[in-house]
Every structure is written in C-alpha cells, then in structure tokens.
Amino acid sequence: MKVAVLGSGAMGCLFGAAFHRAGADVTLVDVNAEHVGAINTRGLEVDLRSGAETLPIRAALPHEVTEPVDLVLVFTKTFHTKAALEGIAAAIGDDTHLLSLQNGLGNDRRLAGFVSDERVMVGASMLPSDLVGPGRIRSHGEGYSRLYPAFGGDPAMAQRAADLLTQGGLETVLDPKIHEGIWSKAIFNATMNPLCALTRRTPGFLGANAESRATILAAVAEGVAAAHANGVMLDGQPIYDLTEVSMTDHADHEPSMLQDLNAKRRTEVDAINGAIVTAAKEAGVEAPVLETLWHLVKLEETKLAN
Template sequence: MKIAVAGAGAMGSRVGLYLTQAGQDVVLLDDWQTHIDAVTAHGLKVHTLGETEYHPVSIRSFKDYSMPVDLVIVLTKAMAAEEKIKQLMAQGVITAETNVMSMMNGLGHGDLLRKYIADDKILLAVTMWSAGFNGPGEVTLEGTGNIEFGRMDGTVDDFVKELNAIFDEAQLNGRISEDIVTSIWNKALVNCCFNTYCAVTDKKIGEFGAYPYADDMLIPLMKEIIAVGERKGARLDFDATLNKFHAIYSPEVVGLHYPSMHQDIQNGRKTEVDFLTGRVAKYGREFSIPTPYCDILTHLVHQIEKS
C-alpha cells in the first residue's frame, strides 16, 4: 500500500518506521528541513531500551511531494491539519480514491475531515503508542501500544480489513473499532489528564502517578470529561478508565514517557490544549455543563506557552 504519513514528528516517525519495516511503500512528509536532511543523510536515529540504531526511511518536504497515495495518515499538530490537508489535495497527493486517517490527539477532527473528504474515505484513529522527539532525525521509542481505528459510521469494509492486517504485520497492534466516537473520547480522557497535568507539573507520567494524591487531581477532571463526552455520544466507564490510568504508570507501559504537550513546551512549540481540555470546555459550554478543571488547565498551559 502506498502510504503518506503527514507529520514526521515523534509519533509520525514511529508509525512510518514500523510500516516501512513491514514492507509498505511509505513516505514521511514534514516541513522542518533540518529534520528532513538528517533523516535523509543518516536514517532515523532511534533510541530504544538503552540501545541506539539508525533506520532508513523515506522522507520528503510537503511542498516537494505530489504523488497520489492510497492512504494519508494525518499526524501533524492539530492546529496545522486543515492547511496540510488542503495542500495535499492541491498537489494531487489526496485524490478522490485516497483514504484519509486522522491519528491526531484531541477532539473534533472528524468534523474537519468531512469538510474536504467523502465520508466513505474517512478513517479516525487513536493510538496508545508513545514516542519522544529528541531533535532533528532522532527519536526515543519506548513501551508498547496499539492503534484503534474505524470508519465514522462503524462500517468495516475491505480497506479497513486490509489496513488492520497491515498494522498487525507492522506490529502496531491494530484494532478495528465499531464505535470510534467512544474510542476517541477514551483517548481524549488520557490526553486531557496526562498531557495537561504532566505539562504543568514538569513530570513524566509515572512521576505524576507516584504523587500520593494524584487521584484527587484526576477524578474531578475525569468526571467533567465523561459528562461532556456522554453528551457527544461516547460510552465512557469511569472505573475502567481509572484502573487503566493506574496501569499506565508502569515503566513497562508509558510511565517513563513525557507526553507530547510537555515535549512541545520544552521545545517552545504551541500545544494542542485547545483540542483537548479546551475543546471539552467548549462543548461543556454548549451543553451548560460546568468544566472548571478543564478551564483552569487550559489557561495554565497557555500561560506556560507564553512564558
């Protein structure tokens, strides 16, 4: 399958690398020329479990790529997604036959894709893989994960089945979801809680979880998100989610990981908080559901961004 991964940051590099190693025809697309040059010259430098290796992957700049593909996996920052989708359409990368998958963090991406892509070509995905971006051409890939994905209406067609087989062959652990709305909100729960809290406390996920009163911080925030998510059609389980949160503190899962929002702040980049707690707060206002924890965390992250 011809696949373009739009956004060659930490997660885009991980997904693109695994698909490449599984024999798929993959190109990573990015705008950062220094990163592109480093990967082109030396391969992708990957740190895993105390070891460092270089892996060849194909990478190009967005502006220089114009080949049509079967699948575009969107892993840009949420703020840049609409511009990049329009650019790829104008350059002929996305055609009427191209499936487009959002694997971005946050909420509201299905509505964005529907502005440009036919419903039967849209895929939404959430991933529990983690990745760290260390600098041009260099990433840290620890832990395990999966990719849960599906059509917005739950249809499981031949393309969905083929893609799931490809994900499994690439050891990305694909899971077809017949309720992708719930899947997205379950992932948003993770990101709204740990991306924000780890960003404002400057901690890894396991370090945050080691605080004796971490649950006192998590529980009221979780209740806000679940109340809003259920009004948006998601089926969310508070107890199961809290148990999952306790499990991910382990170093063998993602306990050693700094979430992406923390990485953005450390590198002086704008975060996706407006698509996480900020988007939950926006929906909460529409439904007259108070979201004080989401509101204050969104403001705190923006304060840190500005400093």
C-alpha cells in the same frame, strides 16, 4: 500500499516505521528540514524495548510530494491540519483515504473537507513515542491502536491499514465504536498532558504525589460525565487504569504538551481540554477541573509569547 505520513514527528515516525516493515511504500512528510534531511541521509533510527534499528524510509518536505497516494496518515497538530493537507494537495487523489490519529476531538470533520466522507478514517493510539533528535525516535512502552471509518461505511481500507500496522509491529484493531475510543483518549490526554506540562514533570512524578492523583481522579470523572452527556457511553474505568499505566510503565515519557511548552511551542490544549469543556457546557454539564487546567496551560502559552 502507498502511504504518506503527514506530520512525521515522534508518533508519525513510529507508525511510518510500522507501515515500512510491513512492506508499504512510505514517505515521511514534515516541515522540519533538519529532521527530513537526517532521515534521508542515514535512515530513521528507531529505539524500541525490543531493540534499535535503522530503517531506510524516504522523507520529504511537503512541496516535494508530487504524486497521489493510497493513504495519508495525519499526525500534524490539530491547528495545522487544514494548511498541512493543502500543502500536500498533490498526494490526495480520487481514491486517497485520510486517517487521523491526532489528539483531541473533531478531527473527522477537519478531514472531511478534503475527501468524501466514506474515505475519512479516524483512530486512537495510546502508544508512547519521543523524538530524541533529528531522524531519531524512542518508544519504550506498550499499547495498541484502533481505527474505523469516521462516518461508517465500508471498513475494507481500514482493515488493510490495521493489518499492515499489526504486521509491522504495532497491534491495531478495527473498532466500530471508535468515537468512544477517541473520547477516552481525549479525556486521558486532557488529564495527564496539562498536569505534566504545568509541573514540567513526566507521569512518574504525578504518580508519586497525592495532590496530582486526586486531580487525576477528578478530571477523568468530569471527562466521563461530559462524554455521557453527549451520548458517548464509554466506560471510565479503562481511562483510570491507563493513567496508572502512564505513571508506572510510561513514567519517564514526555507527553506532547510538555514537549511543546519546553520547546516554547503552542500546545493542542484547545482541541483537547477546550473541546471537552465546550462539549460539556453545550450539554449542560460543568467540568471545572478540566477547564482550570485548560486556562492554566493557555496562560503558559501566553508567557511563552512574551
């Protein structure tokens, strides 16, 4: 399988490495020329709990991708999706499938403008990964991923992708209820990401303070209510459980929103908190804690711009 990973930061490299281990022909695509150059010069350095390795994976800038691939795995920021896919138009052929493992809600429709609906897949992964330098990532937590065709249909390609990822060391399963999984991840991210970003601390700090724990409980409850109001009847307990795992097993992991604010970059809070709050209100439900976290992160973004 020929795979292009579009947006090869911490998570993109983690998944690209798994596809590579399983024998796929992988190209890591990113706009960060220093990162791309480092991977091409010395390989992708991957630091896992099981040990460190250096993998000889090809990396490329978007304009260097000139041939169609079987699968484009999309890991860009949600607000870059359209421009990023347009930038690798040569990679998207008549049989190319697109798979989004991005944060937030609505990614299926963002991909649907580029290929037919039956070639759009979506997924959710709760694995942690940090970009520690050009060409270097670290993932010291456990987790698994799930995926499925976004709009139903033949899951054969999704099964091929899941099998390769599992073979490459990242357990991945097919989940016909994938939209419940996407909502669950969005609720988790809408809770933990803003709190880490606003306090400038990792999840371990949140676990050590009663104030943050109370906010976590309230935020998850609001997210679950919003999902239910939108007909997504997910179970909230696994989300609560995952926040505990985050505060213990992933205590030192820097969530993406924290990384973004530290790097003075725009966050994905609109596609995460904003999308949940908007969906809640459209269904007649309020989500005041999630909305407050959304607004506070937007204020932090405004500070960075001044």
